[in-house]
Amino acid sequence: MSNFFEKSDLSRSEAENIISDTLQKCDDGELYLENSKSESILLDDNKIKNSSYNSDLGFGFRAISDEVVAYSHSNEISKNSLKQSSENLKSTLKSVKGTYNHEIPKSNKKYYENINPIEQKSLNEKIKILNEVNNYLRSKDDNIKQVTANFLGEQKSVEIIRSGGETLTDVRPLIRFNVSVMLEKNGRKETGVYGVGGRQSYDSYLKDDNWKSVCDEALRIASVNLESKPAPAGEMKVVLGPGWPAILIHEAVGHGLEGDFNRKKTSAFHNLMGQKVASEGVTIVDDGTIDNRRGSLTIDDEGTPTEKTVLIENGILKNFMQDRLNARLMKTKSTGSGRRENYRHIVLPRMRNTMMLSGNQTQDDMIKAVDKGIFAVSFGGGQVDITSGKFVFNCTEAYEIVNGKIGSPIKGATLIGDGPSILKEVSMVGNDMMMDPGIGTCGKAGQGVPVGVAQPSILINKMTVGGTKL
Amino acid sequence: MVKDQEFLEKKASYCLGLAKKLGATESSVIVNNSVSETVNFRNKKLDESNRSDDLGISITTYIGKKKSSISSSNLLDDNLKILIEKCVETTKNTPEDEFNSLPDKDLLAKEVKDLDLYDDTHIENDQKIDYLKKLESAASNDKKIVNTESSFTQNKSNFILANSEGFCAGYKTSSFTASSVTVAKDEKSMERDYEYSSKCFLKDLDDAGELGKQAADQTIRKLSPKKIGSEKIGIIFDKRIAKGILSTFASAISSSAISRGTSFLKDKVNQKIFSDKINVLDKPDILKGLGSRNFDSEGVKTDTLKLVDQGILKHYLIDTYNGKKLNLKSNGRCGGTSNLYFENGNISFKDLLNSKSKSLYITETIGHGSNIVTGDYSVGATGFLVENGEFKYPINEITIAGNFKDMFKNITLANDLEFKYSTNSPTMMIEGMVVAGK
Numbered sequence: 001m002s003n004f005f006e007k008s009d010l011s012r013s014e015a016e017n018i019i020s021d022t023l024q025k026c027d028d029g030e031l032y033l034e035n036s037k038s039e040s041i042l043l044d045d046n047k048i049k050n051s052s053y054n055s056d057l058g059f060g061f062r063a064i065s066d067e068v069v070a071y072s073h074s075n076e077i078s079k080n081s082l083k084q085s086s087e088n089l090k091s092t093l094k095s096v097k098g099t100y101n102h103e104i105p106k107s108n109k110k111y112y113e114n115i116n117p118i119e120q121k122s123l124n125e126k127i128k129i130l131n132e133v134n135n136y137l138r139s140k141d142d143n144i145k146q147v148t149a150n151f152l153g154e155q156k157s158v159e160i161i162r163s164g165g166e167t168l169t170d171v172r173p174l175i176r177f178n179v180s181v182m183l184e185k186n187g188r189k190e191t192g193v194y195g196v197g198g199r200q201s202y203d204s205y206l207k208d209d210n211w212k213s214v215c216d217e218a219l220r221i222a223s224v225n226l227e228s229k230p231a232p233a234g235e236m237k238v239v240l241g242p243g244w245p246a247i248l249i250h251e252a253v254g255h256g257l258e259g260d261f262n263r264k265k266t267s268a269f270h271n272l273m274g275q276k277v278a279s280e281g282v283t284i285v286d287d288g289t290i291d292n293r294r295g296s297l298t299i300d301d302e303g304t305p306t307e308k309t310v311l312i313e314n315g316i317l318k319n320f321m322q323d324r325l326n327a328r329l330m331k332t333k334s335t336g337s338g339r340r341e342n343y344r345h346i347v348l349p350r351m352r353n354t355m356m357l358s359g360n361q362t363q364d365d366m367i368k369a370v371d372k373g374i375f376a377v378s379f380g381g382g383q384v385d386i387t388s389g390k391f392v393f394n395c396t397e398a399y400e401i402v403n404g405k406i407g408s409p410i411k412g413a414t415l416i417g418d419g420p421s422i423l424k425e426v427s428m429v430g431n432d433m434m435m436d437p438g439i440g441t442c443g444k445a446g447q448g449v450p451v452g453v454a455q456p457s458i459l460i461n462k463m464t465v466g467g468t469k470l
Numbered sequence: 471m472v473k474d475q476e477f478l479e480k481k482a483s484y485c486l487g488l489a490k491k492l493g494a495t496e497s498s499v500i501v502n503n504s505v506s507e508t509v510n511f512r513n514k515k516l517d518e519s520n521r522s523d524d525l526g527i528s529i530t531t532y533i534g535k536k537k538s539s540i541s542s543s544n545l546l547d548d549n550l551k552i553l554i555e556k557c558v559e560t561t562k563n564t565p566e567d568e569f570n571s572l573p574d575k576d577l578l579a580k581e582v583k584d585l586d587l588y589d590d591t592h593i594e595n596d597q598k599i600d601y602l603k604k605l606e607s608a609a610s611n612d613k614k615i616v617n618t619e620s621s622f623t624q625n626k627s628n629f630i631l632a633n634s635e636g637f638c639a640g641y642k643t644s645s646f647t648a649s650s651v652t653v654a655k656d657e658k659s660m661e662r663d664y665e666y667s668s669k670c671f672l673k674d675l676d677d678a679g680e681l682g683k684q685a686a687d688q689t690i691r692k693l694s695p696k697k698i699g700s701e702k703i704g705i706i707f708d709k710r711i712a713k714g715i716l717s718t719f720a721s722a723i724s725s726s727a728i729s730r731g732t733s734f735l736k737d738k739v740n741q742k743i744f745s746d747k748i749n750v751l752d753k754p755d756i757l758k759g760l761g762s763r764n765f766d767s768e769g770v771k772t773d774t775l776k777l778v779d780q781g782i783l784k785h786y787l788i789d790t791y792n793g794k795k796l797n798l799k800s801n802g803r804c805g806g807t808s809n810l811y812f813e814n815g816n817i818s819f820k821d822l823l824n825s826k827s828k829s830l831y832i833t834e835t836i837g838h839g840s841n842i843v844t845g846d847y848s849v850g851a852t853g854f855l856v857e858n859g860e861f862k863y864p865i866n867e868i869t870i871a872g873n874f875k876d877m878f879k880n881i882t883l884a885n886d887l888e889f890k891y892s893t894n895s896p897t898m899m900i901e902g903m904v905v906a907g908k
Contacts, residue, residue: 007546007548044730047565047567048564048565048567050539051538051539051560051564052538052539052540052541053539053540053541053553053556053557053560054540054541054542055540055543055544055549055553057542057544067515067517068515069519070519071519071521072520072521072522073521073522073523073524074522074523075523075524075526075543075544076523076525085521091595092516092595123560123564124563127564127565146730146732182731182843184731189734190843190844191732231848231871233869233904233905233906234699234700234906234907234908235907264619266617266653266660266662268660344522344524346518346520380838381837381838383836383837383838383850384836385662385834387660387661388695388852388866390850390852390866390867391836391850392836392837392839392849392850394837394838394839394848411844412839412848414839414848414849414869414871415869416837416867416868416906417867464697464867464906464907464908466850466871466906467848467904468871468872468873470701
């Protein structure tokens with residue numbers, strides 16, 4: 001745990017006094033302190049291209065009165081700097097007369113260990129594995145023209161000090177290991193990317209030469225794409241594989257169920273609470289409490305313990321995801337979804353691990369039920385316009401389905417759909433729910449946060465596939 | 471107040487001195503400070519104020535051909551000492567790479583021209599609030615507008631780039647940015663659109679009323695969109711989307727993508743990749759330019775480059791490392807392009823709309839559908855059906871797809887270029903793309 005006041009001319013009790021003085025007539029607010037250490041080691045083009053280390057320290061001071069948020073951040077943890085921030089907040093919130101809400105739920109549960117993954121493996125060991133990855137892949141297939149592999153490791157310590165001195169802390173480890181390969185055959189180039197990660201040590205993911213399976217998967221995707229033909233264009237049936245394709249859930253409904261957009265009535269879902277928004281059998285939760293997952297948090301960035309929030313239950317819209325501000329204004333409770341990229345940013349309601357739960361059908365039956373359509377197995381990323389509800393995601397591995405059978409692989413294409421109606425088009429839900437491998441980052445208002453997704457195989461009756469073949 | 475040159479230089483020379491003492495044969499350092507003040511409005515009321523004061527330092531140390539780097543926001547000397555020790559230690563343990571080095575000394579910028587990038591004017595939050603009130607009042611004039619959000623940011627930055635070869639330079643920049651996002655609603659649909667203005671000088675910023683009205687008009691015209699069938703059709707890209715196609719071109723000619731062999735434009739220098747009429751320039755010395763600079767992020771001087779001359783690719787964007795690998799000299803593009811633009815075409819916007827009996831006018835795309843390895847392009851899109859030069863009705867939930875190799879050869883540009891961003895394009899028509907809809 002970091003001691004944020006150790007090398008500062010500002011003592012903890014002085015900081016507490018400034019916080020309490022600034023926030024006394026505000027409805028909410030806190031001082032958020034953060035110290036993060038991160039590393040990146042990259043192998044590319046047969047060489048260790050980059051070894052870098054970052055250490056970031058700073059605070060963000062927030063005061064809220066009714067709907068208005070005043071925020072100020074700085075890298076300098078000093079008496080002057082905190083006082084200047086306090087003055088900034090006070091000048092924005094000139095005539096406040098609220099009552100500070102001291103209530104914050106408590107929990108002793110922790111969803112990851114207090115470790116620093118960077119220190120748990122030496123630089124030489126990491127470099128050795130990256131070189132092994134390169135040699136392993138290049139010896140496997142003569143068509144490999146490029147291999148990129150990298151380690152990303154982080155330890156983030158946060159401390160939240162509320163008015164009155166109440167303090168909440170968390171230490172969050174996070175790692176990622178990625179492999180990307182490019183194949184070239186007969187003048188054609190294709191890539192394949194795969195990765196693993198979460199809130200444990202590197203070795204938890206790489207032990208027993210596990211890195212080989214990451215390499216194999218990246219190579220397999222690139223090989224499939226090398227044989228791909230142009231994707232079809234137009235509306236058709238789509239079968240999504242389990243796991244990472246749940247980006248669909250994240251984009252199509254996840255963002256539209258975040259509290260801020262619904263309080264502001266700018267989400268296509270804002271007037272659908274309690275209504276049927278998905279087919280029967282479709283249940284979607286957002287869960288911050290799964291051990292060691294990338295999207296899990298012991299407490300959110302306002303200090304609220306995370307939970308498993310049911311968003312859609314058997315087709316009916318049940319809950320939005322809330323931070324403290326939006327929960328208060330919508331007269332409900334925070335779901336522990338208040339997150340920020342780092343101390344430079346304000347808190348927003350965000351997803352954690354967004355999951356569609358299993359049904360009882362099989363993927364085979366879904367494929368058999370499709371005359372003409374596509375089977376999408378892996379995705380690059382997605383995006384949504386929460387107001388119109390339209391969302392997209394990009395396939396990185398997909399096949400055509402002809403008369404109930406999987407056919408040729410098809411080139412990467414964008415799929416587009418309508419969030420509020422897409423889940424009503426889900427006609428089969430598989431029994432094979434799977435978590436993604438731990439690689440997702442969600443962007444909102446310029447802030448990236450680590451998230452997870454999960455889903456079983458599903459059959460969607462109608463989606464527009466953005467290929468080039470008419 | 472943003473930190474002055476003296477403070478940043480002192481930190482930089484402390485780091486270079488310490489790196490040398492600890493055994494680095496060469497080193498470079500960037501120190502920067504950026505102070506931003508933002509006010510946000512929503513539905514004509516104050517919603518958020520945000521002040522940020524960001525300090526940052528990044529140091530790269532070399533021991534012969536070994537290299538490593540660190541960065542931090544904590545500029546206290548004892549923290550920097552710990553980090554530089556760690557950096558030098560990591561450098562020792564990182565394998566050699568023959569292409570690692572500081573830029574050639576003769577390529578470094580010799581002079582720092584005043585490009586008029588800093589406006590000392592300070593706009594108080596109360597003045598920002600006045601601007602946003604005017605903006606939001608114009609934006610919410612029409613009853614169909616149900617939500618308005620707007621924002622005003624003042625940013626002042628300063629930096630110093632220094633290296634062990636004696637290079638040490640930096641300068642202040644400023645920006646003033648206002649934006650308006652509106653949501654409109656009718657019985658059938660809800661739509662969102664935006665308008666934005668960003669300038670180095672406060673006095674050049676767009677009028678608040680104009681900005682708000684434009685955002686509202688652009689949103690209202692999107693209401694009650696239709697979905698169209700799948701077909702091959704001419705596509706007209708609004709300037710704000712056309713600039714994205716130019717950015718994709720820039721990433722495909724970056725020396726790192728070229729040297730790694732992961733670009734569809736590899737080995738295309740001196741070959742025709744666009745039609746005859748297309749010229750692309752990257753001009754770093756535009757006064758008050760949003761992308762203007764005296765040197766790149768390694769200190770190499772940046773001259774104007776005509777990247778594409780009459781359809782022929784003339785240069786890659788080259789930094790020191792990848793330049794050495796490709797046996798080419800850096801042309802000062804470490805960190806990317808400066809003010810990148812397509813030169814004007816020779817027909818008017820109106821004539822472009824009129825050039826086909828039926829086309830699609832795209833105002834927004836979503837998704838990350840540009841693949842620079844293969845050149846494949848497929849994104850979600852929103853826009854309007856254009857018939858005989860007139861906007862007929864709004865369209866959404868479609869995708870547009872093609873391959874850049876073909877798309878580039880089928881570009882026609884209008885003559886309506888303006889310098890609104892750092893990368894700019896006139897309105898652009900591309901023939902032969904596929905729309906997927908119903």
